Amino acid sequence: MNKNGPVIIIEDDSEDKILLKEVFKKHTYPNEIIYFSDGQKALDFLIEEDVLPFLILSDINMPKLNGFELRKKIYEDARLQEKCIPYLFFSTAASQQYVIDAYSLSAQGFFVKQSTFGELEKTIVLIMEYWKRCAAPNNF
Template sequence: MNKNGPVIIIEDDTDDQFMLNLVFQKLAYSNKIIYFLDSEKALDFLDKTDEMPFLILSDINMPKLDGFALRHKIHIDAQLQVKCIPYLFFSTAVNQQMVIDAYSLSVQGFFIKQNTLDELEKTISVIMEYWKRCASPNNF
């Protein structure tokens, strides 16, 4: 995990992207934010980039490849596994089975998208601060 690396946001809803962009601008983290509208493009980027992302925030319900399928592909890819990129679900769709399925794929968090800018800001701040303070195997 590269604490100064980019935050990868996989979100097909442009309104949600806009809200997240406002929050990240206000919080002023130095991390670059990279948005993807679909999981296949995000996976292609992760496979080809030399950058070490800080974390991945992924929606679940997306066209082509949903968040669960993307997580599975990353989880079984040895090259991506060693990068130790925290993978977090960030979705409006949630039920108990989805959370069970997410954690069975070894996600590091499941967060519900907030409806207000203030609540979204609090959630993003908690996520970023937690992972900024967390140690990972490739920090040494």
């Protein structure tokens, strides 16, 4: 985890993407925000680019490679695993089984997308502040 690295957001819903952009714009975090509309594009980026992201916020239901499939591929890739990138699910598709599946893949969190801008903002701020304070093996 690189606290100054980019935040990777994997989101295929254009309205959710607009709201997330507004939250990050309002709070002016120093991290670059990189959006992908599907898991395969995000995986290609993580494999091909020499980048150490701060964290990944991933929807579940996406085209090509869904959030669970992406998490599994990252988890099984030794080179990506060494980067210690926090992987958080951020989805409206919340069920007990989805949460169990997420944590079975060693996700570091599962957050339900809030329906109002204010609640979405609170969640994003909480996530960012938590991970900014968290230590990771590659921070030393």
